[in-house]
Amino acid sequence: MRNCFRIIMLVVLSVACCQISLFAQKKKTVEAEGTWEMHGDITPNQAKEKALFEAKKNALAKVGENVNSISLLTTSSDQQQFTEDFSELTTISVDGKVRLLNEPDYAETRSNINGMRVMKASIKAEVMMDDRFDPEFVLNVKDLQNVYRHNDELSFSVELFKDAYVRIFWFDNTLEGKGDIIYPFPNFDKDSLLPQGKHIFPINKMLAYTVEKKNTEKTEKSILIIVATKRQIPFINEVNYYNFFKWYQQIAGDERTNIYCHGFLIYD
Secondary structure: OOOOEEEEEOOOOOOOOOOOOOOOOEEEEEEEEEEEEOOOOOOHHHHHHHHHHHHHHHHHHHOOOOHHHOOOEEEOOOHHHHHHHHHHHHHHHHHHHEEEOOOOEEEEEEOOOOOOEEEEEEEEEEEEEOOOOOOOOOEEEEOOOOEEEOOOEEOEEEEEOOOEEEEEEEEOOOOOOOEEEEEOOOOOOOOOOEOOEEEEEOOOOOEEEEEOOOOOOOEEEEEEEEEEEOOOOOOOOOOOHHHHHHHHHOOOHHHEOOOEEEEEEEEO
16 A cells, blocks of 8 residues: 555455435535635745635535534644645545635725734635434544554444444555555455444455555654445545545435544554
8 A cells, every 4th residue: 555554465355335325415606705814924825725715615605514513523643733734635625515606706805803914815605515414423533543654554443333334445645645444344244234343454364455655754653544334335436635625425314324534643
């Protein structure tokens, strides 16, 4: 596998395949604004990017959606260090639900409160909505650590409160978030419906999830994302942030769990 994740494989198993089934999302056109203070060494382009993100969040709020409904459950040994990864994932998720219908209109103003320079973004956008939600379809992940040593093996539990198909993704720390699927691992794990209850990963005891540090820095960051679905919906595209969220948002809200995201550091 690429970068800092390696799976030791000892036996070959068959994997079942099926088609992805899509669902229709409701859409609504809204106009929204977002602002960002231009303090410190932030550049105008950076302020525009932040203001645009705020405008997209406000567009979601206008139709009753919010970033919390699509954001990530996160844990990290260094919250400040993981913030950039979390922001990137959340931004991609918001982008997947808000489609701009025209170019954003930017204007630089002054805050009425403190006189700070403020960048304002005005947008017209189409927002995709999904009001379906199953409060009992959740997962609980335990035993993942925040820090690992090079060549440590990962073992963790996923508790399901309903029968489900589990998908576990690993992402590196690049902007694109390149990675792999580690469960079900192609040709080695059976893509089976897991019964309600606790499951220890790796399920296949002939596999080992081994972390590897590839860079020359003191530490290297990596991210695991875990999600469960009610139906067998394979992920067939290249693994990166964009394709993951595209796949995730094509699944009806009551047929998938929230995303569990865990960031960890790898030392020599």
